[in-house]
Amino acid sequence: xxxxxxxxxxxxxxxxxxxxKRAERNGFAYGWTFDSAVLWQEPFVIYSQILANTTTLxxxxxxxNPGTRTWEVTASTFATLNDMFGNRTVxxxxxxDSAMRVAGxxxxxxxxxxxxxxxxxxxxxxxxxDLGGGTVVRFPWIKPGAELPVWMAAYGPKALKMTGEEADGxxxxxxxxxxxxxxxKAVKDAAVAAGRDPAEVTxxxxxxAYVTEDDSPEALAHAREQCRWFGGMVGNHVADLVSKYGExxxxxxxxxxxxxxxxxxxxxxxxxxxxxxxxxxVPDEIVDRxxxxxxxEKHIEKLEAxxxxxxxxxxxxxxxxxxEAVIEAYGSRVIPAVNG
Numbered sequence: 001x002x003x004x005x006x007x008x009x010x011x012x013x014x015x016x017x018x019x020x021k022r023a024e025r026n027g028f029a030y031g032w033t034f035d036s037a038v039l040w041q042e043p044f045v046i047y048s049q050i051l052a053n054t055t056t057l058x059x060x061x062x063x064x065n066p067g068t069r070t071w072e073v074t075a076s077t078f079a080t081l082n083d084m085f086g087n088r089t090v091x092x093x094x095x096x097d098s099a100m101r102v103a104g105x106x107x108x109x110x111x112x113x114x115x116x117x118x119x120x121x122x123x124x125x126x127x128x129x130d131l132g133g134g135t136v137v138r139f140p141w142i143k144p145g146a147e148l149p150v151w152m153a154a155y156g157p158k159a160l161k162m163t164g165e166e167a168d169g170x171x172x173x174x175x176x177x178x179x180x181x182x183x184x185k186a187v188k189d190a191a192v193a194a195g196r197d198p199a200e201v202t203x204x205x206x207x208x209a210y211v212t213e214d215d216s217p218e219a220l221a222h223a224r225e226q227c228r229w230f231g232g233m234v235g236n237h238v239a240d241l242v243s244k245y246g247e248x249x250x251x252x253x254x255x256x257x258x259x260x261x262x263x264x265x266x267x268x269x270x271x272x273x274x275x276x277x278x279x280x281x282v283p284d285e286i287v288d289r290x291x292x293x294x295x296x297e298k299h300i301e302k303l304e305a306x307x308x309x310x311x312x313x314x315x316x317x318x319x320x321x322x323x324e325a326v327i328e329a330y331g332s333r334v335i336p337a338v339n340g
Contacts, residue, residue, distance in 0.1 A: 001307050001338055003330065004030030004315030006062055006206055008272055009040040013049065019323060020050045024057045026331020032092065032206070032315055035061035036099040037068055039271060044077050051085040058088045062171060062206060062315065063153045065096025066116030067108045072131060074116075075123035078148050079139060082124070087147055091120055092171055094153035097236050102268050107240070110162055117150045117166060124148030151204060155234075156241045157186065157251045164190025169202035174234055175314075176289040177305055178255055180205060184310045205306055206315035209292040209299060210322060211329040223293040224284055225274070226320035231286045232279030233272055235260045259286045274320045296333045303338045 005023040007016050020031040031050055033043040047059045059081075064074065078089050093116065095107035108116075122129040126146045128138035151169030154160045163170045164187040172183055188198035208227040212219040238260050245251045262281035270276040292299050303314055318326055 001303065001311065002029045002313040003335055004028060004032050004204070004206070004313055005327065006032040006034075006315050006317045006319075008034045008319060009043045009046055011041055013041060013046045016046055017049050017053055019318070019327065020057060020059075021053055022324065022327050023331075024054045026327050027335040028316075028327070028330070029056070029058065030090070030313065030315060031057050031059045032062040033059075034098075034272060035064045035068075036102060036271075038102045039098060039268065044081070047081055047089070048084070051081060051088055056088075058090055060090035060092050060151075062173075063092040063094035065094055065099055065108055066112050067096050067105060068099050068103070071116050071119040072123060072129075072137065075120045075129075075148070076139065078120070079124045079126075079142055079146060082146055082148065083141075083143065087145070089148065090169070091124070091148055091150045092153065092169075093117060093120070093150060094171070098268050098271050110158055113152065114162060114166060117152065121148055121150045121168075149202075151202065154187070155183070155237050155256070156244070160186040161190040163187050164192075164196070164198070164201060165194040167201065169204055171204050171206060173206050173237075174230075174290045175205050175207035175292055175302065175306065176255070177302070177309065179253060180306060180311065181309045182253055188310065202312045203310050204313040204315055205311045206317060207291050208317040208320065209326055209330070210320055211296060211299060211326050211334075212294055215294055215298070220294060224287045226322070227274075227291045227293060228279050228282050228287050229270070229273055229276040229319070230317060231259065231282030231290055232263075232266065232276055234290060235263050235279075235282070236266055239263060259283060272317075272319055296329060296337075299330075299334050300337045303334070307338070 005028050035043050081089050100107045119129040126142040130136050149168035152163045152167035153171040154163045170187045191198040208230045210223040241252050266278045
């Protein structure tokens with residue numbers, strides 16, 4: 001199993017770069033950041049520095065979207081980084097929850113994501129692409145061997161189906177075992193139905209991880225409070241699904257939708273941050289199911305269960321008060337145990 005580190009691009013950028021260097025030293029293979037132009041600094045500028053200060057770490061957004069940048073600009077940015085540092089980027093893409101809403105726009109449609117994925121992947125891999133209206137372009141400066149995988153974030157049935165049909169990878173932002181099994185199966189089944197080898201779709205589960213010294217009530221309570229924000233972030237996407245499919249729908253598991261009944265609103269100024277006041281509705285049970293908290297042994301146990309469900313990468317959301325400690329604990333004890 002590969003491991004990734006997910007950070008917000010908060011200033012100073014030097015700290016983001018430092019944490020990514022620490023992650024690589026501890027056996028992490030991927031470095032991800034949020035991508036929301038109003039809330040955080042520009043990630044692609046920071047990627048250049050991360051890549052220059054690491055050797056093998058692959059970087060990318062979790063996730064960008066097709067609405068805040070034109071597609072040829074997105075593709076050119078990835079392709080430039082790959083030309084400079086050697087195919088070490090991944091384009092994670094989704095609807096654009098915070099990036100679009102904070103700018104006063106609606107998240108992108110699946111049809112738009114589908115079109116964007118094709119253009120970004122083709123241009124970033126040195127092939128020509130139609131930008132619309134018959135305008136076909138190709139980057140003349142790309143060298144042979146360039147490649148740009150595109151991984152799609154998804155929760156709902158139509159998005160899961162499209163991921164299996166079109167994406168190189170699937171990003172699932174929760175670590176609940178039941179829902180992971182349900183959604184990975186939906187993606188893999190869609191790949192098979194589309195005539196693809198399901199093994200070609202990389203599965204990345206991303207969730208907060210908080211390592212405690214023991215499983216005392218006090219230690220677990222603190223860990224839950226540091227990670228409760230995640231249930232609120234996921235709840236934004238779940239609320240969209242409930243709005244589209246209804247509160248009780250065979251299209252969306254109730255195990256996913258039940259917990260947002262007490263959700264009253266969401267202020268993106270606290271997005272993805274410990275102590276988010278808009279996430280008090282998230283119950284402890286959801287924190288435990290969606291995240292990895294507790295002593296090292298509990299992390300290893302859950303990671304092995306996720307791997308058995310077909311998960312290829314676990315990406316650690318590291319937004320809490322123990323960033324360095326979690327990276328070190330994973331590097332010294334968790335990753336070696338999981339990967340033998």
